[in-house]
Amino acid sequence: MKKLKRILLGVVVMLVAVVTAACANKSTGANSKDYTPKSLTVEFVPSIAANKLEGRAKPLEKMLSAKLGIPVHVLVSTSDNALMEAMKSKKVDVGFLPPDGYVVAHKQGAADVLLQSERFDIKQPGGRWTKTLTKSFRAEIVAKKNSKIKSWKDLKGKSISIQSPTSTAGYIYPIAELKEKGLDVPKSCKLVTVTGHDQAVLNVLNGDTDAAFVFEDARNKVLKDYPKIMSQVVPIYFTKARIPNDTVSVIPNMSKKFQKKLAQAFIDISKTKKGHALIEQVYAHEGYVPAKDSDFDTVRKYEKIVKDMQNN
Structure with a gap:
């Protein structure tokens, strides 16, 4: 009986060793300098x-x-x-x-x-998809067509729908470029954080904010439900730099x-x-x-x- 217990104990020890070695090998492989999965x-x-x-x-x-x-x-x-x-x-x-x-x-x-x-790239005016493939895109600022906002210079004191501060099109690129032009958006405008570029476009359409920072051309995301969106909400600025x-x-x-x-x-x-x-x-x-x-x-x-x- 004791002999049997010693044999079983030996088997368990061997199994533990095999499993430990396997895990170690996996960890070592993933952390090796020339890792091949x-x-x-x-x-x-x-x-x-x-x-x-x-x-x-x-x-x-x-x-x-x-x-x-x-x-x-x-x-x-x-x-x-x-x-x-x-x-x-x-x-x-x-x-x-x-x-x-x-x-x-x-x-x-x-x-x-x-x-x-x-x-697919976007063609302006009109914001329609083309058949040309691209690995980058622009951010744009949109406002209501009949508003007094015709360019970035008119944004001072206005409310703007934005995405989170980590969003390239919905925050970083428009903020940075306008800063270089002389407009400090966070200090000069009222920023309203929303979730989704489609919601930012609708905020402008509904008059909840005066403008919005979105990717080009986010209006297409709501085009199905709002067929006149292209004429009701229009771009007033496109970023010079393209976003990867x-x-x-x-x-x-x-x-x-x-x-x-x-x-x-x-x-x-x-x-x-x-x-x-x-x-x-x-x-x-x-x-x-x-x-x-x-x-x-x-x-x-x-x-x-x-x-x-x-x-x-």
Whole structure:
């Protein structure tokens, strides 16, 4: 009986050792300087209800797995910050980060940019989608057509619908450019924070605010319900600088060889009928192109202008 107990104890010890070694190997692999994943974890930031996004994004697992030859797991994060932390701790290999989120994550050593998404460009006047693909976009300021606001110079003392202070189009770019022109928006205007660029447009339409900072051309988001929106709410300013589109970012220690393979997999998938339909449904992406960190220098420049304004 004692002999049997010793044998069983030995088996348990061996199992614990095997599991511990396996976990250690996994941790070591993820933290190695030339990390090649044996399974890949991809995480999205919610653009719609998390459960809906995860359901839409799940088919990407099979598509990527077929291209890479390894298991792929697709998850949905609770926020930009949560995704950054997950990449920083090497729990997530690939993250779909917005431009401002990428800049912060890169500064923290959590992410390197791999690809930028492409979307259809906008043609003005009229704010209609074109068939030209672009990896950047502009922010715009809109006001009611019959108002006295005809240019950025008329915004002083007016109320403006904005997004959160981390929003590139809904805050950072318009604030920074107008500061360079001589208008300190936070000090000179009444700012009203709203959730969603569509709501910002409707605030102007309904007279809740005099103007709004939105992406070009956010009026399309409400066009179905408000067919006359293009003539009722009009752009009075477009940012000079263009904002980089969303990124596909990876943890910095991922091997260059695997990064190249991964980038090509995303590009190839986006060009298939099913793959294109998926990325369009998830994030309104039309395709992906290679990107470099310097593509985000304008984001850094404008964020610094805004930060300096807050500190003064």
